[in-house]
Amino acid sequence: MDIKITKTAHPKEKPDQKALGFGKYMSDHMFLMDYTEGIGWHDARIVPYAPIPMDPGAVALHYAQETFEGLKAYRTAEGKIQLFRPEMNARRMINSNRRLCMPPFPEDMFIEAVKAIVTVDADWVPSAPGASLYIRPFMFTTECQLSLHNSKEFLFCIICSPSGAYYEEGINPVKILVEDEYVRAVKGGTGFAKCGGNYAGAMIGQEKAEAMGYSQVLWLDGQERKYVEEVGGMNIMFKINGEIWTAPCEGTVLPGVTRDSMITILKEWGYNVREERLSIDDLMAYCEKGQVEEIFGTGTAAVISPVGVLNYRGNVQTINNNEIGELSLKLYTYLTDLQWGRIPDTHGWIVPVC
Ligand SMILES: *Cc1c(COP(=O)(O)O)cnc(C)c1O
Secondary structure, three states: OOOEEOOOOOOOOOOOHHHOOOOOOOOOEEEEEEEEOOOEEEEEEEEEOOOOOOOOOEHHHHHOOEEEOOEEEEEOOOOOEEEEOHHHHHHHHHHHHHHOOOOOOOHHHHHHHHHHHHHHOHHHOOOOOOOEEEEEEEEEEOOEOOOOOOOOEEEEEEEEEEEOOOOEOEOOOEEEEEEOOOOOOOOOOOOOOOEHHHHHHHHHHHHHHHHOOOOEEEEEOOOOOOEEEEEOOEEEEEEEOOEEEEOOOOOOOOOOHHHHHHHHHHHHOOOOEEEOOOEHHHHHHHHHOOOEEEEEEEEOOOEEEEEEEEEEOOEEEEOHHHOOOHHHHHHHHHHHHHHOOOOOOOOOOEEEOO
16 A cells, blocks of 8 residues: 655644543544545545545535544553554454445555554654553545435544553442443444444433443343443443353444453453353342452453442442452453563464554
8 A cells, every 4th residue: 555644744742641531632643545436445645633624415424424443552661562453443344334335444454554654653652651542543424415325435534642541540440320211232233333323322321321420331232121232332241150241242232352352361261251141130130149240341442441330220239349350450451461562462462563
């Protein structure tokens, strides 16, 4: 792929590495590439970060034909920069795009584009403990078209945001509200696709939870509102009587890269991992009997997010004394050690950039 690079004449001042937060600051450059039906992907370029001119009639603005990804670049103690399983993000985006009738962005080009933008903005990859460069590839329809037909023009972009350690004051468990009114995904829908529309439809549950003093929503299946599926932007796992339960990826759950990595590691550590449907009634009954040892969300941003409190229809259960569990901490330590290059990569998950 031939990438034309135009560097900014006005590099921005770097934000304080101790107060990065998440997704607040953007790096100096962005990657763009156009798709035109009949031509394919063309004009790969890295340009100064700037607004993207849009036709007000662009399909993405009206019919939400948009997909995205999320991964990180990590700076090792030696100052090198590396990625974690970027091919998984590339493949997932192809699957998301297929569901939204958007052309695939080929895997090798995806990885090349990510490496290129991270290399150009290498000085934006933070070195503070736990901080990283969050990478956000996304794609949408640019064509002006209000009638309901598929488009002929798309734009693939990558923007990057230096982000702080997710846990600046230690890993504090979160309070989760089980949502029994709204649903996020149904069989045959777009639940497995990483697309903006899923988040738009889920926002109301998040608002409701926050208003009640909870930080996230646990979604139930869309058909019966009976089985636990996932949390906002994270998958969720339950350690019950020594076994690990997590919802199967059968169309309604987002197949997380962190989820997949945790399952692999847990199996290597000898755990029985049950990718099976678990009903909320069974889960609450296990909680009441004191058999739920740990609950944790898994995702790129937080890696592991322990759940300390679970509320289902006013039945409030405290998990593991509202403390991070032993296994959650062990998984968190193992994965972050791998990502920051503190332990050898025995899985072939690390991709060096520069
Ligand atoms: C991105 C995302 C996840 C987590 O996926 P990772 O690849 O582990 O970051 C889980 N659920 C939803 C809805 C997501 O959008």
